[in-house]
Amino acid sequence: MADTLDLVGELFSYLTLRSVLIFVTVFLGTYISTHGRREKRRNLPPGPWGLPVLGCLPFLGSKAHVVLTNWSKKYGDVFLVNFGMVPVVVLNGFDTIRDALVKQGAEFAGRPDLFTFRTPPHIPLTYKGILIETYSQQLIERRRFSLRVLRDLGVGKVNLESTIINAELKELHEALALTNGTPTDVFPMLRDAIANVTFGITFGSRFQHNDPEFRGILDTVNQNFELNQKLALNNFVPFLQNFPSPSLRQYQRNQEYLVGLLLKWNAEQKQKYNPKETKSFVDAYRHEVVKHEARSEETAGGGVKMVGPPTNPETIFTENQITSVTIDLFFAGGETVTTTLRWGLLYMALYPDVQRKVQQEIRSVLGEDEQPSITHKTSLPYTEATIMEIQRLNYIVPLGVPHCTTSDVSFHGYSIPRDTMVIVNMWSVMMDPSRWPEPEIFDPRRHIDQNGRIVKKDDFIPFSMGKRTCLGEQLGKMELFLFFTSLMQRFSFHLPENTPPPKLEGKLGSTYVPPDYELCVTLLPSTG
Template sequence: MFWSALFLLLEKTRNSYRSPEYNMIFQALFECMDLPSWLLFGFGILLLLDLIRNRRPQNFPPGPWALPFLGNVFTGVDFKTMEKLSEQYGPVFSLRRGSERMVYISGYKMVKEALVNQLDSFIDRPIIPLFHATFKGLGIALSNGYLWKKQRKFANTHLRYFGEGQKSLEKYTEVESNFLCEAFKDEQGQPFNPHYIITMAVSNIISSVVFGHRFEYTDASFRKILELDNDAIVLAGSAVTQLYDAFPGILTYLPGPHQTVHANYRQITEFLKKEIEKHQEEWNPDDPRDFIDVYLDEIEKKRGDPEAGFRIDTLLVSTLDLIEAGTESAANTLRWALVYMMHYPEIQEKVQAEIDRVIGQCRQPTQADRVNLPYTDAVIHECQRMGNIVPLGFPKMASKDATLGGYFIPKGTSITTNLASVLFDKNEWETPNTFNPGHFLDSEGRFRRREAFLPFSAGKRVCIGEHLAKMELFVFFTSLLQCFTFSPVPGEIPSLEGVLGFTYSPEEFRILAVPR
């Protein structure tokens, strides 16, 4: 197509001049150009077009030199690389992947400026090709504008209705913590991998709210769904997979890990479709049992407002959003918490001593105990900080022309906030690279909040599962430490270096859970 267009352009130019002299010049040009010359000429034209198309906007954030056509695709996509680049180019810098320019923001001061002080400047989501095939700009996490506002407001309202309003979330969490502790007891002090026991326990809380029921830990079909989701999240963060976002038009037809991500999400959505179809068959608008039931009712109510997006396909994506928001962060943090308790047994002993003093062994911990367990609360927060579950947050997009750090960021530019740089900001934390619960305690041992504690991001796009995750972390962690002492399998001390996918999770490990 390019060569045809080029030939027609030359012919048009040639025909616009009727003099014999011009005809002779063009005839000589065509005759002297062989195939290599034409290829070189064509490459030069393409290179010129690339330079014009991808020239850096005036006063745009600086960044490393980008290769023609490819951009900075060979630059690492991990948070440690981003931190090194921020040291070189400053807290606001840019990279180009393919033809798309992306801005990265590092450090508490600048991240707060973007997400809090300029609340409405970076509120939109860009189209992320890897996820767009599944989410299609619907639901809660990846939608924009009026649809996003309506869907998020509805989810917040009705998660509260089935949650805090009737204390269901807390009740579900307390009941599930019993199942979790029983599952650990069933291992009888032998080495085991707690990964999917924890993941299923955490997922059961949101499942109880969304589906109206929990799943047994022996349910092979549900465990398969969680495994597919875990694999997709790990693969989504790899450099090879993220090439798909830079060149989706080409890689759509080629094999690679992006195909596995898409295939996994297709299986997950099929599972969710069956849950929704079952609800449709049993639906009674006068007796809503769970989130899906009230959403089905809202579909009927909002038929006159199609822009709000209340449809079955949006319900499917919203359900996937809530499953992921209500599972991934808390489950990974709990796994990190076990890793840190094995590395720091003296901290584990202090947590257990506080639990024994305040709660004892005669009753189960509840959310109401948090205020009386400041050290335990501090340890959980430090596990979140050091665990660094979503180091680069979730991409956002400039919703209007904006200025950040003295640089101009045009509307539509993709933005990534380096949350890891906030959680480890040396200007905000006394010992940023050391596991230290004292970060969250004052001089009298009382719990203290820290502004630079942003594991769930901030602003209007803060994680919708934040409240639920905090509750789960406290009740599950406290219940486990009340019932067990955790130690590594001899010769198998877990690594403190995690696995970087879309999230940052511990390597697979086995553990010994000795009943107290």
């Protein structure tokens, strides 16, 4: 009930006296037309009725992924629901999701034109990078190129550990040791370290963790992730976009500030550009921009050379695209890893037996001082299984990034029109009791076979699947393993004495974040 009241309160924060009249008119018109259209719908999936204008949004509360999973038991694994004034097809269950994202991948690989996906006002940025760009041949080539660059920069390889990640781990260890066992919120420390890894890969440099600008940037990013949930109304009740709420104004100011910073950083990188060096993702992308501009000049007709980047909006390599893709890397990549680690350390404190077993395995293989490496992963199956269970039990993007159909689609006996928004309910896979017995129980052993080896199941999909699989999957896996293993090798995490344990109920925004908590962090004793 409280979530419904919050939603209504947010709605009415938009409304002036003039806009109330518009709201009432639209409300009544939508109610009448919706009931008329309902009779005309043919071969669409079934689904629950909602309220006029608001649809089913008031009934989703703070756990939309759980509500949608429960609705699938009534309406089936493919159902239709109105999010505000927007019809949305929801996909549930591994088989259904695989059929859509893999077997009919191209038809379900689009992105909807959501209000919060659009470029903020007054920012000269006309592209959407990779994450929120709709599906096209240009996007395929942009993804393929970006993945190759990340591999060339060492993602998934030992050299990235020594050049970037180990330096951040060292500073994180020092910060945690200084807490000296006092109750501490570990979130800012994790966030700073992970963000600096991303910044190093993207731009080839790093911030000091106590840099005020760095902290301000990360605080702003975090605030926008929190605001995203409130801004659902702008995505799904379009006329509200003309009546900015305080939340929307703050979100747009933040976006303008953050995109402005990236434009500034890219301009600075351009001034220092050396065609003989590739120290970062931006360097590699700019090499391609320069090559593309040179080819465009050579092939310009009539002997007239093109000046500046090509104007074709479908062009893959432009200065504008550099900024757009770095937005995906810098803002989206770090958040997911940080949130997973926050859940992970909380689970270690709540399950000390699991924590001890992880620590014993790590020290039996690495001792107290050997730096963890990605090459150790196969030697640490219980540690790897624990990370996998953390990812499974609290899937941090439970509803994924919204998809949309790229053409009229015949799917599971239903006809889904082109440009229909599609929500992929990954939570329904990771919490499916037919695939994960007693799914609400935290148990790393479910990922290990009788021979002590990791079980790689098709339905373990923490980075989604198909044509929109997470671009940073390999980097995310690498960071999670190295950070978690390194922390478990050196520290023990427990809840403060005389403090009730936090409820394991997350909050759904852009990601599914854990409740606020503090931990006591102590150095593991030497066994030498």
